[in-house]
Amino acid sequence: MIKNSDVKxxxxxxxxxxxxxxxxxxxxxxxxxxxxxxxxxxxxKKAHNELYQGYLEAFNRISAELxxxxxxDVKSNGSAYRSLKIDETYNMNAVYLHELYFANISDLxxxxxxxxxxxxxxxxxxxxxxRWQSDFISCCLASRCGWAMTYYNIFTQTYMNTFxxxxxxxxxxxxxxIIVMDAWQHAYYRDYLTDVKTFTxxxxxxxxxxxxxDRMKKAERVAMALKAGEM
Amino acid sequence: MIKNSDVKxxxxxxxxxxxxxxxxxxxxxxxxxxxxxxxxxxxxKKAHNELYQGYLEAFNRISAELxxxxxxDVKSNGSAYRSLKIDETYNMNAVYLHELYFANISDLxxxxxxxxxxxxxxxxxxxxxxRWQSDFISCCLASRCGWAMTYYNIFTQTYMNTFxxxxxxxxxxxxxxIIVMDAWQHAYYRDYLTDVKTFTxxxxxxxxxxxxxDRMKKAERVAMALKAGEM
Amino acid sequence: MIKNSDVKxxxxxxxxxxxxxxxxxxxxxxxxxxxxxxxxxxxxKKAHNELYQGYLEAFNRISAELxxxxxxDVKSNGSAYRSLKIDETYNMNAVYLHELYFANISDLxxxxxxxxxxxxxxxxxxxxxxRWQSDFISCCLASRCGWAMTYYNIFTQTYMNTFxxxxxxxxxxxxxxIIVMDAWQHAYYRDYLTDVKTFTxxxxxxxxxxxxxDRMKKAERVAMALKAGEM
Amino acid sequence: MIKNSDVKxxxxxxxxxxxxxxxxxxxxxxxxxxxxxxxxxxxxKKAHNELYQGYLEAFNRISAELxxxxxxDVKSNGSAYRSLKIDETYNMNAVYLHELYFANISDLxxxxxxxxxxxxxxxxxxxxxxRWQSDFISCCLASRCGWAMTYYNIFTQTYMNTFxxxxxxxxxxxxxxIIVMDAWQHAYYRDYLTDVKTFTxxxxxxxxxxxxxDRMKKAERVAMALKAGEM
Numbered sequence: 001m002i003k004n005s006d007v008k009x010x011x012x013x014x015x016x017x018x019x020x021x022x023x024x025x026x027x028x029x030x031x032x033x034x035x036x037x038x039x040x041x042x043x044x045k046k047a048h049n050e051l052y053q054g055y056l057e058a059f060n061r062i063s064a065e066l067x068x069x070x071x072x073d074v075k076s077n078g079s080a081y082r083s084l085k086i087d088e089t090y091n092m093n094a095v096y097l098h099e100l101y102f103a104n105i106s107d108l109x110x111x112x113x114x115x116x117x118x119x120x121x122x123x124x125x126x127x128x129x130x131r132w133q134s135d136f137i138s139c140c141l142a143s144r145c146g147w148a149m150t151y152y153n154i155f156t157q158t159y160m161n162t163f164x165x166x167x168x169x170x171x172x173x174x175x176x177x178i179i180v181m182d183a184w185q186h187a188y189y190r191d192y193l194t195d196v197k198t199f200t201x202x203x204x205x206x207x208x209x210x211x212x213x214d215r216m217k218k219a220e221r222v223a224m225a226l227k228a229g230e231m
Numbered sequence: 232m233i234k235n236s237d238v239k240x241x242x243x244x245x246x247x248x249x250x251x252x253x254x255x256x257x258x259x260x261x262x263x264x265x266x267x268x269x270x271x272x273x274x275x276k277k278a279h280n281e282l283y284q285g286y287l288e289a290f291n292r293i294s295a296e297l298x299x300x301x302x303x304d305v306k307s308n309g310s311a312y313r314s315l316k317i318d319e320t321y322n323m324n325a326v327y328l329h330e331l332y333f334a335n336i337s338d339l340x341x342x343x344x345x346x347x348x349x350x351x352x353x354x355x356x357x358x359x360x361x362r363w364q365s366d367f368i369s370c371c372l373a374s375r376c377g378w379a380m381t382y383y384n385i386f387t388q389t390y391m392n393t394f395x396x397x398x399x400x401x402x403x404x405x406x407x408x409i410i411v412m413d414a415w416q417h418a419y420y421r422d423y424l425t426d427v428k429t430f431t432x433x434x435x436x437x438x439x440x441x442x443x444x445d446r447m448k449k450a451e452r453v454a455m456a457l458k459a460g461e462m
Numbered sequence: 463m464i465k466n467s468d469v470k471x472x473x474x475x476x477x478x479x480x481x482x483x484x485x486x487x488x489x490x491x492x493x494x495x496x497x498x499x500x501x502x503x504x505x506x507k508k509a510h511n512e513l514y515q516g517y518l519e520a521f522n523r524i525s526a527e528l529x530x531x532x533x534x535d536v537k538s539n540g541s542a543y544r545s546l547k548i549d550e551t552y553n554m555n556a557v558y559l560h561e562l563y564f565a566n567i568s569d570l571x572x573x574x575x576x577x578x579x580x581x582x583x584x585x586x587x588x589x590x591x592x593r594w595q596s597d598f599i600s601c602c603l604a605s606r607c608g609w610a611m612t613y614y615n616i617f618t619q620t621y622m623n624t625f626x627x628x629x630x631x632x633x634x635x636x637x638x639x640i641i642v643m644d645a646w647q648h649a650y651y652r653d654y655l656t657d658v659k660t661f662t663x664x665x666x667x668x669x670x671x672x673x674x675x676d677r678m679k680k681a682e683r684v685a686m687a688l689k690a691g692e693m
Numbered sequence: 694m695i696k697n698s699d700v701k702x703x704x705x706x707x708x709x710x711x712x713x714x715x716x717x718x719x720x721x722x723x724x725x726x727x728x729x730x731x732x733x734x735x736x737x738k739k740a741h742n743e744l745y746q747g748y749l750e751a752f753n754r755i756s757a758e759l760x761x762x763x764x765x766d767v768k769s770n771g772s773a774y775r776s777l778k779i780d781e782t783y784n785m786n787a788v789y790l791h792e793l794y795f796a797n798i799s800d801l802x803x804x805x806x807x808x809x810x811x812x813x814x815x816x817x818x819x820x821x822x823x824r825w826q827s828d829f830i831s832c833c834l835a836s837r838c839g840w841a842m843t844y845y846n847i848f849t850q851t852y853m854n855t856f857x858x859x860x861x862x863x864x865x866x867x868x869x870x871i872i873v874m875d876a877w878q879h880a881y882y883r884d885y886l887t888d889v890k891t892f893t894x895x896x897x898x899x900x901x902x903x904x905x906x907d908r909m910k911k912a913e914r915v916a917m918a919l920k921a922g923e924m
Contacts, residue, residue: 021358025389047886054887058539074369076427077520077553082373082394083545086401089393091539093404096386127252138305142313144859145838145878154407155327158256162320163313164404166837166858170317171402173324173395176385185838185878190886193740194747194879196307218457225452278655285656289770308751308784314776322770375628376607376647397606397627416607416647417656424509424652425516483820487851536831538889544835544856548863551855555866558848589714600767604775616869617789620718624782625775626866632779633864635786635857638847658769683918688911 001029011064019067026063026088028056028095033102039202044190051186052102055094062088086168093167097147100180104215107208117216118178118209122150125159132161133204136179139163140200143183146170150179152219154226159219176219179212232260242295250298257294257319259287259326268337270433275421282417283333286325293319317399324398328378331411335446338439348447349409349440353381356390363392364435367410370394371431374414377401381410383450385457390450407450410443463491473526481529488525488550490518490557499568501664506652513648514564517556524550548630555629559609562642566677569670579678580640580671584612587621594623595666598641601625602662605645608632612641614681616688621681638681641674694722704757712760719756719781721749721788726795732895737883744879745795748787755781779861786860790840793873797908800901810909811871811902815843818852825854826897829872832856833893836876839863843872845912847919852912869912872905 004024012019030053035045066084074081112119112129119129126132132150139148143163153160154174163183164170181203188199235255243250261284266276297315305312343350343360350360357363363381370379374394384391385405394414395401412434419430466489474481492515497507528546536543574581574591581591588594594612601610605625615622616636625645626632643665650661697717705712723746728738759777767774805812805822812822819825825843832841836856846853847867856876857863874896881892 021362023358025356025387026391043886047882050887054537054539058537062540071365071369074372075516075520076373076375077516077556078524078546078549079373080542080545081369083542083549084540085370085373085393087540087545089401089403092386094539096404125256127254131252134302138302138312139316141305142307142310142316144307149404155323156256160257162316168401168403170320170399171404172320172399173327173380173402173406173408175404175406177404186882186887189740189879189882193736193883194743218459221456221459222453225456226449228449228452274655278651281656285768285770289768293771306747306751308747308787309755309777309780311773311776314773314780315771318771318776325770417651420509420648420651421655424505425512425648483824485820487818487849488853533827533831536834538835538837541835543831547832547835547855551863551865554848558866587718589716593714596764600764600774601778603767604769604772604778606769611866617785618718622719624778630863630865632782632861633866634782634861635789635842635864635868635870637866637868639866680919680921683921684915687914687918690911690914 004029007060008064008067011060012067015061015064017064017068019064021067023063023067026066027060028092030056031099031102033099033106035102035106036108037106037206038108039191039199039206041191044187047190048098048182048186052095052098055091055098059088059091059095062091090166090168093164093171097149097164097167097177097180098182100177101147101182104179104208104211105203105206107206107210110206110209112207112209112212116209116213117220118212121159121216121220132159135161136181137200137204140181140183141196145184148181148183149175149177151175151177152223154222157223157226176215176222178215178219179207235260238291239295239298242291243298246292246295248295248299250295252298254294254298257290257297259290259323261287262330262333264330264333264337266333266337267339268437269339270422270430270437272422275418278421279329279413279417283326283329286322286329290319290322290326293322321397321399324395324402328380328395328398328408328411329413331408332378332413335410335439335442336434336437338437338441341437341440343438343440343443347440347444348451349443352390352447352451363390366392367412368431368435371412371414372427376415379412379414380406380408382406382408383454385453388454388457407446407453409446409450410438466491469522470526470529473522474529477523477526479526479530481526483529485525485529488528489522490554492518493561493564495561495564495568497564497568498570499668500570501653501661501668503653506649509652510560510644510648514557514560517553517560521550521553521557524553552628552630555626555633559611559626559629559639559642560644562639563609563644566642566670566673567665567668569668569672572668572671574669574671574674578671578675579682580674583621583678583682594621597623598643599662599666602643602645603658607646610643610645611637611639613637613639614685616684619685619688638677638684640677640681641669697722700753701757701760704753705760708754708757710757710761712757714760716756716760719759720753721785723749724792724795726792726799728795728799729801730799730899731801732884732892732899734884737880740883741791741875741879745788745791748784748791752781752784752788755784783859783861786857786864790842790857790860790870790873791875793870794840794875797872797901797904798896798899800899800903803899803902805900805902805905809902809906810913811905814852814909814913825852828854829874830893830897833874833876834889838877841874841876842868842870844868844870845916847915850916850919869908869915871908871912872900 004027008022122132123129146165192199235258239253353363354360377396423430466486470484584594585591609626654661697720701715815825839858885892
């Protein structure tokens with residue numbers, strides 16, 4: 001893996017940008033995901049990886065442009081700064097959500113046991129586990145080119161479901177993502193055409209509950225870390 | 232303070248809703264904020280509190296409606312479930328952001344010292360403290376009826392600035408809010424008309440850095456809690 | 463009034479842009495509106511005119527930038543072209559809607575008679591005139607920082623009401639605007655604070671039905687022009 | 694073809710709605726399109742027709758629900774009226790844009806001659822014909838799940854290109870559609886995966902210029918009808 005500072009320098013040179021400061025933190029590097037999934041064709045997986053790479057490259061380019069963009073006359077009606085910040089969030093969310101999605105699918109031996117944190121917390125906050133599941137599926141079906149997500153909400157201090165349109169519309173402030181499902185047409189159209197429901201059920205059967213459990217444990221620690229007082 | 236379960240029951244009765252399950256967690260109760268601020272008129276403050284109350288009532292009503300809404304035929308083209316979930320996030324964000332905003336303004340003795348976490352972390356992640364400040368002001372000026380926010384980003388593991396349009400457009404996934412600034416026209420129009428810049432500077436002079444420091448300490452604990460591995 | 467081509471040249475020079483082609487059509491010049499209205503304070507009117515001017519300047523600047531922006535590598539994830547086109551529509555709509563609004567208010571002797579096209583067509587398409595009025599008021603109250611609009615819909619071939627959020631969200635394709643009402647907070651907050659309802663009723667009492675009638679006659683001619691076949 | 698009033702009655706009965714007034718105008722009935730196109734697979738065409746039908750059914754259902762929805766307590770924070778109106782525009786645009794798209798593609802003998810209105814007007818307003826074409830292609834590539842459109846703009850009184858995100862974001866007020874291109878992933882993903890560019894070029898080779906010419910003639914008549922004065 002090359003250093004972020006080197007990535008940033010290469011982008012700056014290729015765009016002929018001269019930045020006073022190189023924000024190395026805001027550089028994403030492509031991760032590799034093993035996807036032995038059976039619910040997606042090889043063509044979909046390959047194309048999905050290309051899309052992910054495209055978002056990542058866009059995020060890195062925008063990050064470089066933001067390092068040196070003019071901040072002297074920012075206006076809400078339109079300015080390069082405003083446009084770049086919007087696309088920074090859009091592509092950053094796209095990269096993050098795709099990584100979360102790729103990491104929590106493709107478990108051919110998918111299984112959730114009743115003594116897991118995941119099972120207990122989702123049962124607690126949704127009434128019972130089946131209610132979580134049916135609500136999550138509703139979110140998959142409700143999204144317009146977007147995402148379904150189970151997340152820990154630091155405001156309500158509960159686990160909730162939501163859907164996002166595109167990558168950055170309807171995102172709850174203060175969400176810690178736990179389960180992420182891609183509901184863009186690019187995730188299913190090659191293999192399922194308009195049949196989102198079958199796609200959704202097929203994905204649910206391969207949900208990687210070990211990954212989910214790991215995220216849940218972290219979310220519980222986050223909850224504890226925040227509990228000392230009001231945000 | 233009355234119990235959330237009682238609030239939920241009252242809403243359900245007033246709307247003639249019969250829910251199998253009352254989600255008591257998703258009930259917000261109005262907080263009181265002392266706002267001895269000098270950069271806002273009493274009229275603005277009173278009206279702002281009414282707006283906050285309106286969002287809170289909307290959130291509670293929607294929460295009750297979601298408890299019993301039909302989930303059997305959810306569609307992305309339009310369904311009561313989809314619409315309610317969108318407005319749930321919109322109003323939940325509105326309530327949360329307003330509470331964060333009210334709590335971090337109105338310090339007439341506003342002061343940030345160089346040995347605070349806030350000063351050190353913002354200096355680290357933005358190059359220096361002035362760069363954070365000028366970038367944050369750019370976010371205030373860039374937003375179209377919305378918010379500026381400094382937040383801890385659990386994906387990039389850095390402090391970042393962003394702006395939100397309305398209450399739920401362009402929200403980063405995985406943001407822990409630290410500094411929140413209301414840039415809706417309702418926040419300044421009565422007192423400043425179109426002069427957002429003067430409003431922004433006036434607010435910055437009353438930023439409550441003690442509250443910010445407290446949030447920053449929590450964000451640091453969140454960062455630690457998450458560091459054990461990839462989300 | 464100076465020539466559009468001269469306006470465009472001045473903008474290009476001030477921005478140091480070199481365009482192969484100057485699109486003179488896409489230059490707006492500020493109109494003057496007599497607003498003897500009683501439902502708005504002088505402060506609101508003056509500020510509103512400044513906002514209108516700001517949109518107009520943004521539209522002209524963006525138009526100049528689009529004349530010479532790079533079109534060789536346009537991407538949906540983000541590119542200067544994409545951002546400028548979005549802001550072109552946003553500001554163009556803002557200019558157009560404000561001009562329509564300013565022109566159709568401030569008639570202190572507002573009156574609609576039953577033998578006008580406006581009365582007859584709205585009665586026909588909404589069941590009766592009162593239903594149009596109450597539905598239009600609903601649109602004023604439903605919009606989130608945006609607009610209410612009665613328009614001729616070339617697809618359904620009827621007069622309809624709608625609301626727009628901000629300036630370009632939820633706009634019907636193929637709408638010919640007839641009655642336009644500003645429901646942004648900047649339109650009423652100085653004078654009415656949160657009381658949108660009183661503001662809306664006050665505006666309705668000064669609606670300029672002569673201007674509306676003139677637009678309606680044109681819409682009828684548009685309807686005839688389109689009737690020769692399917693669009 | 695059954696009568697709109699009968700369609701409306703059937704919807705009302707199936708939804709157990711009791712409306713004082715049945716708005717028959719706001720009922721769409723499915724059109725049939727011959728699509729001998731070579732740039733789309735049969736699977737894509739069949740699925741696309743299903744999507745179109747889904748939008749149409751949603752539009753009709755929402756129209757029926759709007760006939761009887763409560764208008765007594767409409768609020769911008771959320772209300773059934775607000776949600777239905779948003780989805781009315783979304784689905785109405787979806788139906789209209791799909792019909793425009795299906796009608797202007799699939800001409801295997803596609804040809805534009807220099808003595809057509811289309812050629813002359815696009816050349817006039819874009820500098821030359823090739824500039825229109827390259828700008829239109831840029832719009833196809835810039836849209837995020839949405840549309841590219843050449844349209845007559847009744848405000849600027851010129852032909853312009855734009856793109857729409859989803860079905861109702863970034864729509865210009867007062868647009869008369871002339872050329873419509875579907876850039877949602879559902880339009881190309883089955884056949885082209887991520888290769889939007891090849892899809893776009895393939896579509897352009899089958900653009901039905903006779904249909905475009907017919908729309909252009911109407912737009913010219915609209916322009917004349919409006920010219921008598923300011924809108």
